[in-house]
Amino acid sequence: MSTKLNLTLSVWRQPGPEARGQFVTYPANGIPDDASFLEMLDMVNEQLIEQGELPIEFPHDCREGICGTCGVMINGRAHGQERGTATCQLHMRKFSDGDTIVIEPWRAAAFPVVRDLVVDRSPLDKIIEAGGFISAPTGTAPDANEIPVPKEVADSAMDAAACIGCGACVAACPNSAAQLFTSAKLWHLNSLPQGQAERFRRTEAMVETMESFFGSCTNHGECTEACPKEISQDFIAYMNRDYMKSLVYNRRLAGQR
């Protein structure tokens, strides 16, 4: 048996990128506590459509915590109050009857609002693009242990690869820095033997692309708290280390200055 919650939502509504936005209050009554946060928004939207109003646009796709599409500020916290949980994995049982929930889109100069709660996160894609390509041979699966990877390295790379690219780290950062995202993407490749060939070229390109869109890290640590995958700031230190090395190393190669 699920209990029903009666809530009040205060949601950021903004008709378009250039339009002025504002908070609008909606009742959200009779929400079952086993609904997910996004299902709760769906229910509110059904109501709005019935009343002939435009539904609240919010970003979502897989709804199982793996695609990184969802993500809003919920009561001042990126992805809400549950640690290591994406918005789609947040459940209404974490709220109490009578709560007011304030929902705001990610804020950063690099993430302009498209509409309501949806922001444009394409600068994160630009960082990925700057990383260049990788070779992923198709065909039969490679032989196990063809390339030896120490267990610790595989674990560390896997921890970094868990990043789903949601942008919560940027949203939570007082400087809108994308260090956690970029360093996770970098370490996922830079730590593995397969990633060595382009290691320093990649690091330089991705860091510098990141810097043209995002702020500078001051090590507050808000990113890890917000991250649905609890990516560690250790990767940021690894990125800083690799970046300093890349400045020397890339210039040591013939014909470069």
Added chain:
Amino acid sequence: MAAPTATEKVTGANSATRPIRPRPKRLPFPLSLYQTAVGKKWVMAVTGIALLGFVLFHMFGNLKLYLGVIEENGERVYDVDIYAEYLRDLLVPLFPRTWFLWLLRFGLIAAFGLHIHAAYSLTRLNLATNNAYESKRDWLAANFASRSMRYTGVIVLAYLIFHLADLTWGWIPSTDWERGEVQANVVNSLSNPVVAIIYIVANVMLAVHIFHGVYSMFQSLGINNPRYNQLRRYLAAGLAAVILVGNVSFPIAVLTGLIDYDPSLLGPVS
């Protein structure tokens, strides 16, 4: 530019996401370091270490205020007064008198200049990223120290200038400052409660700055080992505490008379 495709219209891709700052034209290698934010943070960390070294050394040197009068070459003198002379004589056979001290001073001035310039330009960058929320933010990890670095930094700078004017240049008219009379100058200046409070508040700010700075500097330099990372916090707290206790003790000791100046104690040993 081609008209936006349907997807671009919907997703807003290609819309407003322009770089907040253009990529600068690259300078040759060591200078290119200072063109990037990660490089600037590295410079801040290295200059921060230099400043930290100075602050620690300065504090330990000042502990001589507690030693009071000693005998030197058949004369009774205040120990700090000799210490100030000793600094001017550093490495004397290698360098002419005061040269090495000036070398250290130039190093310090350069470190301050770079540290402040990097802080200024990164602060500008971060303000341009404009992430102001309309609703109330909830801080989970950021602490008072980390969020006030730019303010504590500016307070430390203002204090530094005041401190130099007070005890190095003798510009504060109410204290009869005299070159070389370190003990007398310190006691004269700090026995004014207003000045003492300025020193106390400023040094609390310095300690707050160091508390976040020392932790942050490890990350900026890429010094990270999950096994020892907790030690970075302890070191930051420890250094901030040592500097806080040491520096704040001087104004308090002067106000309570623990450190004083009594010219009748000086003179030739009879």
